[in-house]
Amino acid sequence: MKHTRLRSMLIAGVLATALVGTGCKGKEKAKEPVVQPAADTPQQSTPAPVEISSDDELRNSLKDALKDFPGVNAEVKDGEIILTGTIERARLQVLMLALNSLRPKKITNNLTVK
Template sequence: MKMLRLLPALVLVAGLSFTGCKPKDSDIKASVEKSLKENPATSSVMVMVNDGVATLSGEVADAAAQSESAAKATATKGVKSVVNNVTVAAPVMAPAPVTITADDPLTNSVRDATKDYPTVTATVADGVITLNGTIAKASLPKLMMALNSLQPKKVDNKLTVK
């Protein structure tokens, strides 16, 4: 009987001692942050801890850093569960390399484009179109548009504009 009466008290004591052992949210937060700071890839992740639930937020460069953040938080003492709101940054689009037409097709296309300009001489070397001769000012933009669309390396315009 005595034991039975003591039971609630024991439970209470057990509960208290359990609460006593439980790390404080602020301490958990500090440990998770420390752990995340060890890797530059996860160092920018922000941490919030509420009743042992760690919520991670921020942006990292790749999925590996995203899962590593969660793994580190999960492994931290006192963390009951992890809400991983860390996002992966959109990859920076590497600019596509400039396409430059090879000399043979370029020479043919340049010949086609300059056919109607008898006063213009065009030569192609290493992707560079060199223009010599004369042209009317009004015709110049049209010729340049045509030549620029052929994807040359460069248009070296030495034309005398009249």
């Protein structure tokens, strides 16, 4: 019996410490500006829809992007850029990098890569 009472006192003590501990943490946190959502909030539950440029915007910016790629042709349809023609493999990544920043819906690469 003595042992049990001792044990329960010990548990009570541990619990009390734990409670005080969390209490302090709570206060510290409250001082900081709340920037991030609570941990139990599901993240990215409703992500903002992806911004897609209009076909006119895409056609307009493609003029600039393709200026240094004379062998490449591009068609725009419903936000999609469709590439045809030929390109050297060493230049393909440079081209794709430029086209990916134009906010298209999709890029279909039908280029012949030399």
